Amino acid sequence: DVKVTQSSRYLVKRTGEKVFLECVQDMDHENMFWYRQDPGLGLRLIYFSYDVKMKEKGDIPEGYSVSREKKERFSLILESASTNQTSMYLCASSPDRGFNQPQHFGDGTRLSIL
Amino acid sequence: KQEVTQIPAALSVPEGENLVLNCSFTDSAIYNLQWFRQDPGKGLTSLLLIQSSQREQTSGRLNASLDKSSGRSTLYIAASQPGDSATYLCAVSLYGNNRLAFGKGNQVVVIP
Numbered sequence: 001d002v003k004v005t006q007s008s009r010y011l012v013k014r015t016g017e018k019v020f021l022e023c024v025q026d027m028d029h030e031n032m033f034w035y036r037q038d039p040g041l042g043l044r045l046i047y048f049s050y051d052v053k054m055k056e057k058g059d060i061p062e063g064y065s066v067s068r069e070k071k072e073r074f075s076l077i078l079e080s081a082s083t084n085q086t087s088m089y090l091c092a093s094s095p096d097r098g099f100n101q102p103q104h105f106g107d108g109t110r111l112s113i114l
Numbered sequence: 115k116q117e118v119t120q121i122p123a124a125l126s127v128p129e130g131e132n133l134v135l136n137c138s139f140t141d142s143a144i145y146n147l148q149w150f151r152q153d154p155g156k157g158l159t160s161l162l163l164i165q166s167s168q169r170e171q172t173s174g175r176l177n178a179s180l181d182k183s184s185g186r187s188t189l190y191i192a193a194s195q196p197g198d199s200a201t202y203l204c205a206v207s208l209y210g211n212n213r214l215a216f217g218k219g220n221q222v223v224v225i226p
Binding site for chain 1: 145146148150155156157158159160163165203205207212213214216217218219
């Protein structure tokens with residue numbers, strides 16, 4: 001079974017802090033994704049990556065950056081956290097660039113910015 | 115821009131009834147359509163993936179159909195059980211890349 005692990009289930013940080021959310025997958029998947037999920041807005045794509053050191057902006061990249069130094073790990077960085085970044089963050093992965101493979105999700109990180 | 119709609123946002127059904135969940139999308143140039151389940155406070159679990167060339171997929175009590183030309187998909191859950199209570203999300207894979215556009219989900223409660 002594919003396992004996508006997010007480092008924290010719950011996280012509380014302060015405004016202005018630099019925040020790191022970590023995601024690791026154990027199935028050698030090429031593609032990794034970061035989403036945020038908010039009530040009434042659904043899931044929105046922040047960034048995704050097709051390969052090591054590759055990244056592409058999603059629909060809402062402002063205020064975020066990502067890092068993919070190793071194939072199994074995809075980090076989301078909030079450069080200077082703000083209260084409007086309080087949300088549920090979900091990481092996902094899928095194999096190769098073949099487009100008919102489902103995405104596999106982690107359990108999410110509920111981030112609160114005070 | 116691809117828009118994915120799921121109506122109604124929430125519904126309740128008595129145990130044993132068949133569940134019918136609808137998903138519509140505005141741009142028919144999709145690569146596939148995926149149905150996911152999400153339990154409260156958890157991530158998403160993939161249920162079914164229908165390729166654009168397919169009409170339906172089945173897994174156990176679940177059946178999903180796809181009518182690409184009309185921009186619609188339906189998820190059927192036969193003989194619903196309380197354990198089927200969850201939010202069901204529909205997502206379409208945009209042609210030419212791996213991005214998914216999600217609907218906002220149907221929150222389902224199966225009443226014992």
